[in-house]
Amino acid sequence: MTLPKIELHLHLEGAAPPAFIRGLSREKKIDISGIFAPDGSYAFRDFAHFLKVYEAATSVLTRPEDYHRLTLAVLEQSAASGVAYTEAFVSPDFCGGRDLGAWREYLHAITEAATEAERTMGITLRAIVTPIRHFGPARAKEVALCAAETAGPFVVGFGLAGDETVLTPKDFAWSFDMAREAGLRLTCHAGEWCGPDSIRDALRDLRVERIGHGVRAIEDLALVDELAERGVVLEVCPGSNIALGLYPGWRRHPIRELFHRGVKVTISTDDPPFFHTTMAREYDRLAEAFDWDDGVFRQIARTSLDAAFCDPDTRARIAPLLEPDHA
Numbered sequence: 001m002t003l004p005k006i007e008l009h010l011h012l013e014g015a016a017p018p019a020f021i022r023g024l025s026r027e028k029k030i031d032i033s034g035i036f037a038p039d040g041s042y043a044f045r046d047f048a049h050f051l052k053v054y055e056a057a058t059s060v061l062t063r064p065e066d067y068h069r070l071t072l073a074v075l076e077q078s079a080a081s082g083v084a085y086t087e088a089f090v091s092p093d094f095c096g097g098r099d100l101g102a103w104r105e106y107l108h109a110i111t112e113a114a115t116e117a118e119r120t121m122g123i124t125l126r127a128i129v130t131p132i133r134h135f136g137p138a139r140a141k142e143v144a145l146c147a148a149e150t151a152g153p154f155v156v157g158f159g160l161a162g163d164e165t166v167l168t169p170k171d172f173a174w175s176f177d178m179a180r181e182a183g184l185r186l187t188c189h190a191g192e193w194c195g196p197d198s199i200r201d202a203l204r205d206l207r208v209e210r211i212g213h214g215v216r217a218i219e220d221l222a223l224v225d226e227l228a229e230r231g232v233v234l235e236v237c238p239g240s241n242i243a244l245g246l247y248p249g250w251r252r253h254p255i256r257e258l259f260h261r262g263v264k265v266t267i268s269t270d271d272p273p274f275f276h277t278t279m280a281r282e283y284d285r286l287a288e289a290f291d292w293d294d295g296v297f298r299q300i301a302r303t304s305l306d307a308a309f310c311d312p313d314t315r316a317r318i319a320p321l322l323e324p325d326h327a
């Protein structure tokens with residue numbers, strides 16, 4: 001589908017095209033051939049194996065210039081799907097080992113690539129800094145300090161990724177307070193692997209305005225009503241949920257019911273090549289499953305842009321692209 005799209009939930013490393021990772025592994029003579037299927041895509045059996053394959057793939061990304069190339073490769077893929085604006089999760093855990101000086105170098109490389117992509121591909125990128133939940137609160141504090149020091153027009157948000165089943169949002173409250181005080185907007189993965197209470201915990205203990213996934217709110221309709229009333233935005237990634245077995249197929253995905261119950265849902269790809277998806281494919285599958293027309297997708301794109309963490313000028317520059325009469 002060629003409609004202009006706004007993506008809010010994308011892990012930069014998780015979006016790495018397999019051919020790019022293979023090329024880099026050859027250049028660096030790192031043998032990770034075992035993570036690829038015969039057709040060249042990433043191959044994994046289940047969620048635990050997915051995390052291992054993901055880790056092996058990202059092990060070849062070791063220098064700022066790797067991230068410069070990665071950013072360009074990812075944005076090229078997104079732009080081909082009609083994405084006009086995207087927010088990507090980046091982490092000082094992977095970019096410089098939480099050292100502020102090194103993080104600045106990685107960030108500089110990513111920002112330069114983003115500027116180049118904006119000029120050549122017409123796609124805008126902003127970054128959400130994310131500690132990794134299973135690395136624990138102490139590391140998250142170092143990540144939050146890096147985020148606070150580099151908050152600005154490019155680093156616009158702070159989130160929490162990683163294994164949702166370990167620790168609690170409250171364990172990360174210090175880091176989120178730090179990020180909030182630095183002017184960063186907040187989101188947190190919840191309601192994917194854990195149930196509705198994990199969403200309540202994130203909203204109460206971290207005071208986030210968006211939830212990464214959040215689809216399992218559907219198991220508690222009082223929570224669904226609360227999300228709708230409060231205007232909490234869900235970064236829904238249907239293809240990811242289906243690939244990882246949360247729902248047995250597109251028609252069974254709760255995004256439609258959440259949407260009809262007035263929740264602000266948005267559409268993203270999470271780690272697209274791992275889940276054999278793209279933003280264009282998400283739109284196509286949703287249109288097929290739910291008979292959604294352009295009007296629905298335009299409404300969702302506007303909701304997404306309203307929920308984007310960028311500054312008002314950036315939002316105002318992108319908004320006209322979503323109008324039906326835009327050439």
Ligand SMILES: [Zn+2]
Binds near residue numbers: 011161189212270
């Ligand atoms: Zn995610």
